[in-house]
Amino acid sequence: MEKWLKWIAKTTSPPPVDCDEKTEDVLINDKSGTEADFQAPSTSSHESKRRKVVGKYDPEYLKLGFTWNHDTIDLRPQCVICYEILANESMLPSKLTRHIEMKHSHFTNKPVDFFQRKLLDMKSSKNIVSHFININENAVYASYLISLRIARAGKPHTIGKDLVLPSIKDAVGAMFGEKTVARRIDEMTEWAEDELIRRVFCSKYYTLQLDESTDVQGLFQLLVFVRYIWQNNEHEDILFCKSISRGTAEEIFNVIDSYIKEKGLQWKNCFGICTDGARAMCGKNSSVVTRVLKQSPCALWTHCSLHREALVSKALPNDFKTVLNTAVKIVNYIKTKPLQARLFQKLCEEMGSLHTSLLLHTEVRWLSRGKVLTRLVELRNEVTIYLEGKTEYIESILHKKFILKLTYLEDIFLKLNEFNLILQGSSESDIFVVHDRIRDGKYDCFETLETFIIENQVQPKTNVLSAISTHLSLLKNNFDAYFGEEMKKLDSLNWICNPFQDRLPSSMSTKASEELIDLSEDTSMSLKNSLNRKQLTKFWLSVAGNYPCLFDEALKVLLPFSTSYLCEVGFSAMISIKTKYRNKLDVSNSLRFKVTKIEVDAKAVMTKNRKQIHLLIEITVLVGI
Secondary structure (H helix, E strand, C coil): CHHHHHHHHHHCCCCCCCCCCCCCCCCCCCCCCCCCCECCCCCCHHHHHHHHHHCCECHHHHHHCEEECCCCCCCCEEECCCCCECCHHHCCHHHHHHHHHHHCHHHCCCCHHHHHHHHHHHHCHHHHHHHHHHHHHHHHHHHHHHHHHHHHHCCCCCHHHHHHHHHCHHHHHHHCCHHHHHHHHHHHHHHHHHHHHHHHHHCCCEEEEEEEEECCCCCEEEEEEEEEECCCCEEEEEEEEEEECCCCHHHHHHHHHHHHHHCCCCHHHEEEEEECCCHHHHCCCCCHHHHHHHHCCCCEEEECHHHHHHHHHCCCCHHHHHHHHHHHHHHHHHHCCHHHHHHHHHHHHHHCCCCCCCCCCCCCCCCHHHHHHHHHHHCHHHHHHHHCCCCCHHHHHHCHHHHHHHHHHHHHHHHHHHHHHHHCCHHHCCHHHHHHHHHCCCCCCCHHHHHHHHHHCCCCCHHHHHHHHHHHHHHHHHHHHHHHHHHHHHHCCHHHHCCCCCCCCCCCCHHHHHHHHHHHCCCCHHHHHCCCHHHHHHHHHHCCCCCHHHHHHHHHHHCCCCCCHHHHHHHHHHHHHCCHHHCCCCHHHHHHHHHCCCCCCHHHHHHHCCCCCCCHHHHHHHHCC
16 A cells, blocks of 8 residues: 555646636646646535535646546546546546556556557547548438338338348448338428429429329329420429319319419419319319419310320220120129139130130220220130030120120220320320321221131121221211311421421411521521421420520420320329328328439438437447447
């Protein structure tokens, strides 16, 4: 003990001189930045006396391996080796020495230079914390990217915790979960929406495509897409998806109008709206289209070509309706009963058939009738064998007149389905391209009917041929009724497809007519070669600077949607996102990333929504310390 006291007396210096009692002792840094005497200020005489009894920090304590915690309110000693902060009462040489001997005995005989280096290392810990922060930010960025992929795939938010997290837990650890995914998706949705509005705001014109449907919960969902010009190119994207209480024209328009005004867009720049033929959408007096045209009188309304084609294909004479209904009943007799379906599947497998099951008919699906009849005709022999002696439908399937009409319907619906598929897709955005497809439609090739006639050596009777002729005439009349007027109108706009013709349209402003004359007389081969019938919008965008009035006239016709195909794609995506197991989900944010074409800058989102730095223990777990 005596030896230890001599060593303490040798390694310590006399206590520093106190400051003036009136000002009380405080920590003072000299000009060189070294540590000086310290005594914490007090608010009462009792506290002052208590702290004076404890003692003050002395720079000589560094020889014992201790500095102070740089807190002028609550002064405490801090070990430069393990960074442990002791109690205020431990500011005594004996207690400090005891800590070194008990926890760091192999450092007891180290010189003061060693502890000075440790002090410098501790002061540089800010760089370590900065390194931790960078690692943490990278992990947050990774979680944004993963959340974006989950949103684009339309998967449940819990997949991040249930599937992604276990596979990459060494990378993202405990900072990834269901709530984090939902929050990240919300933040990225806000960023993507702001970016879309900024682009639309910069576009001179924009057009809308809208439709409404019900989700799995029975709620009305209004889906709106927008087409605009951005960076000298045509773009289209989802504008918004909102839940509405009723599908009335007033409420639908109010939702759209509120959104347009909230985002600062102008109705006068809306030059087109595409909807289906529902009364709430396109009625004469108070429909959505009527209200939009009041806000933007120059806008062009387009009845979706896909819906019109579906309406045309529904026209059937009574005898063909009977054949179609009988075919549907045959399919339902086998398909809707599990036992019957299994037995029929077993029969098809034993006969080596190409297919082993029939398809159910769904009235609301555009391609349903064609696919159902095609499968029934392909499995006609198997169905005949299976139904023998079981039901009265066997008489119909064995009757040659019935088969002739059935094969004809299969052929005609197959052609209509092919035509419908051609109209689908965003690539068929040009109204001229869509109507070219309608003009070129041919319905005089019926391969299945011809094959049945040749194989069975059947001569169709006059009444069958007459029924077929009547149906074809009915289809032609319906096409003329739904598309004829619009085609005649587009005939007067052929200058958009070929501006190098000599004929000038009558309904055009003087300035635009002058520009059309100048353009038609332009003999540069590069300009003529750039004219592509399927990419008219790009051509007119390329000449917008030289012919602005003519460009405006052309864009008013080319920019509007010709179909509501994007809305149909959106509703299909909604079905996969909002299921009966997620019927409480607000589908708007997740749906946006399922169908949007805007690439999200996750780093920009992370910078905009910078989060609080994780606690030190979370960072420690993340970096594996």
